[in-house]
Amino acid sequence: MFQTILINPFLNILVYFYNTIAFQDLGLAIIFLTLFIRIVLFPFFYSGEKNRILLQKLQPELKKIQDNHKNDKEKQAQAMMELYKEHDVNPFSGILILFIQLPILIALYRVFLSGLTPEIFDHLYSFVSKPEILNTSLLGLINLTEKNILVVGLAAVVQYIQGQLALPKVKKGQELSSPEKIGRQMVFFSPIITIVILVNFPSAVGLYWLVTGIFSVGQQIYINKMLNIQEEKKIHHLK
DSSP, X not given: OHIIIIIHHHHHHHHHHHXXXXXXXXXXXXXXXXXXXXXXXXXXXXXXXXXXXXXXXXXXXHHHHHHHTTTOHHHHHHHHXXXXXXTTXXXXXXXXXXXXXXXXXXXXXXXXXXXXXXXXXXXXXXXXXOOSSOOOEETTTEETTSOOHHHHHHHHHHHHHHHHHHSXXXXXXXXXXXXHHHHHHHHHHHHHHHHHHHTTSOHHHHHHHHHHHHHHHHXXXXXXXXXXXXXXXXXXXXX
């Protein structure tokens, strides 16, 4: 079922892009497939990331609620839900994104890690032509079936940039909660984890990760801009 619902569609879209707009360049086909997936899922990612940033900004108020109602869990939960409602925040949106993203990641890795051998083309739909020759490079510069430290390094750098953009600004003298401190530490650990994961994979996987990261950076800049506009409107309205 997993093969039929996810792996086969991604494989067919990849090969279709390879035969058409990617000019029979596997690297370009992976880039187009990655962008296609991120554009389709953009509303989910946007909602999830927006809620995550708002939750970070609400940490001081959430801590205050926890302190004020530490002996009454029911009132504490009620006050927290009222705060979420007031700021239009869904605290469970991150779980939804995880459930959406994880199967897609597994399916894409299965496609890329297969090396796109001739056997895998048996899963092509009747209207998708089987490539006569598979050019497994990116613009003739990187062999995507082999490991490439440059792709891994770039993916890690982009991961770090995206993490920095996602961090809320800290006011002077503001005391950070434990979750906030962990979140800031993860900005430095995430690139290391990226390197550890990707260094043993063919660079096709690293390319997907890199393009996803670049798209996430652009998405993060857009989300930050939209949230700033909303804050300015709220301040203006209060005045």
